Amino acid sequence: MSVRGAPIEVITRGERRRIWTPEQKRDIVMESLEPGGSPVAVARRHGIGSGLLYTWRRQLVEDHLKAVLPASPSFVPVAALADGEGAAADQPVPQVASSDAMPGAVPASIEIVLPDGVTVRVGAAVDEAVLRRVLSALGRR
Numbered sequence: 001m002s003v004r005g006a007p008i009e010v011i012t013r014g015e016r017r018r019i020w021t022p023e024q025k026r027d028i029v030m031e032s033l034e035p036g037g038s039p040v041a042v043a044r045r046h047g048i049g050s051g052l053l054y055t056w057r058r059q060l061v062e063d064h065l066k067a068v069l070p071a072s073p074s075f076v077p078v079a080a081l082a083d084g085e086g087a088a089a090d091q092p093v094p095q096v097a098s099s100d101a102m103p104g105a106v107p108a109s110i111e112i113v114l115p116d117g118v119t120v121r122v123g124a125a126v127d128e129a130v131l132r133r134v135l136s137a138l139g140r141r
Helices: 022-032 039-046 050-068 128-139
Strands: 109-113 119-123
Touching: 022 039, 022 050, 039 050, 119 128
Parallel strands: none
Antiparallel strands: 109 119
16 A cells, blocks of 8 residues: 655746836835835735835835935044133134133133034033024035
8 A cells, every 4th residue: 555645846946036116115115104004914915025015114214314314414523622722823712701600710612613614612601502503504504
């Protein structure tokens, strides 16, 4: 009596990878973002894995943010200098009088050297909102 074994599956070649155009990827991602929709159901409907769909979603967000946001500023070295040490002889460091300063204390100043060579010197009592406006205005020249 012969025993029948398990069926044998012969694979002749692997399935070809599908090539998705950027427009197709964007359309599928946008479909998955519709309110009340299920990303997993969208992935099944298009015959892709949910992991691939989430990868496309992340890439779309990253690409969108790169296009919308300005290039992030690079860090520049900062050095702490004694009062007047970093200033040129003809450019004294402006001193800001502060009513809450301790008697006999020298008001601190901050010197910011921007990548294009512009130097901004402010006292420690400078208003943060004002400093932000000045720095953003200098960045848009």
